[in-house]
Amino acid sequence: GDSVTQMEGPVTLSEEAFLTINCTYTATGYPSLFWYVQYPGEGLQLLLKATKADDKGSNKGFEATYRKETTSFHLEKGSVQVSDSAVYFCALSVASGSARQLTFGSGTQLTVLP
Amino acid sequence: DTGVSQNPRHKITKRGQNVTFRCDPISEHNRLYWYRQTLGQGPEFLTYFQNEAQLEKSRLLSDRFSAERPKGSFSTLEIQRTEQGDSAMYLCASSLVAGLGRHEQYFGPGTRLTVT
Numbered sequence: 001g002d003s004v005t006q007m008e009g010p011v012t013l014s015e016e017a018f019l020t021i022n023c024t025y026t027a028t029g030y031p032s033l034f035w036y037v038q039y040p041g042e043g044l045q046l047l048l049k050a051t052k053a054d055d056k057g058s059n060k061g062f063e064a065t066y067r068k069e070t071t072s073f074h075l076e077k078g079s080v081q082v083s084d085s086a087v088y089f090c091a092l093s094v095a096s097g098s099a100r101q102l103t104f105g106s107g108t109q110l111t112v113l114p
Numbered sequence: 115d116t117g118v119s120q121n122p123r124h125k126i127t128k129r130g131q132n133v134t135f136r137c138d139p140i141s142e143h144n145r146l147y148w149y150r151q152t153l154g155q156g157p158e159f160l161t162y163f164q165n166e167a168q169l170e171k172s173r174l175l176s177d178r179f180s181a182e183r184p185k186g187s188f189s190t191l192e193i194q195r196t197e198q199g200d201s202a203m204y205l206c207a208s209s210l211v212a213g214l215g216r217h218e219q220y221f222g223p224g225t226r227l228t229v230t
Contacts, residue, residue: 004156036221043118044157044205044221089156099170100211101147102219104156 002027006090006105013080013112021075021108023064023090031092033057033066033073034102038087047075047088080112116140118222120206126228127196134192135225139208146189147219148181149205150174157205163189164211196229203227 007022025031035047035057048057053068062077073090090105119138127133139146144165149157160179161171165186175181178196183189193200203226207219 043223044207046218046220049218091156099159099162100217101159101162101170102149102157102207103159106154106156 002031002092002094002103004090004092004103004105006088007108009087009107010109010111013110015082015112015114016079017112019075019077019080019084019110021088021090021110023073023075023105025071025073025090025092027071027092027094029094031094033064034091034093035062035064035073035075036089036091036104038089038107040086044089080110082112082114085110085112118206118208118220120204120222120225122225123223124226124228126230129196129198129229131196132192132194133196133227134190135204135227137189137191137206137208137222139188139206140210140220143208143210143220144186145209145211145217146183147207147209148189148191149207151203151205151224152201160191193227196227198229201227201229 003026032051034049036044037047048059050057050066056065064073064075087107089107091102093100121136147162148160151157163183178194181191203224205224206222209217209219211217
């Protein structure tokens with residue numbers, strides 16, 4: 001079946017540090033890949049997405065590139081801020097299935113210290 | 115666009131009681147999903163609706179769980195004879211599926227269920 005494995009947390013960084021959260025996937029079809037973010041007390045928000053190999057998704061300074069050869073979709077940001085503190089989830093959706101439900105990783109808690 | 119809303123936000127119930135949650139999707143969205151999230155884990159798919167039709171259920175959805183989406187608008191998720199293992203965050207998401215385009219799911223804030 002489909003699965004997502006992401007870097008375990010928690011991750012603690014100082015403000016302006018470089019961030020990488022690793023994500024790898026296994027999929028039976030050709031997936032779309034997503035990063036969702038969950039701020040404290042709020043619902044999941046789509047951060048960025050990529051729908052085909054070599055696509056780069058980007059938003060709010062975050063980037064991730066769809067690497068089919070390594071089945072990876074690592075999240076990066078060059079300079080994190082305190083406001084980026086949240087839980088980050090990598091997810092996939094396979095278009096060949098009618099449901100197109102999301103399969104999530106277990107999440108990575110990020111804390112950014114001033 | 116008022117977003118996806120869920121009620122109640124928190125529910126505490128005793129084991130064996132029935133509970134019902136409600137989800138109001140984004141108004142023009144034709145697809146609605148339910149997920150369950152336990153502490154320290156990512157959300158897991160439970161079921162989804164295309165308009166008013168429930169088209170798929172995961173193995174996680176035992177026969178104590180039932181979901182409806184009358185008239186293709188809001189949805190309810192009912193859990194009968196709750197067990198402590200049902201304690202989790204229940205998330206609702208909606209999306210607009212049109213043709214072959216990739217569609218995004220928008221999530222509500224969730225209903226946190228605690229079974230004592």
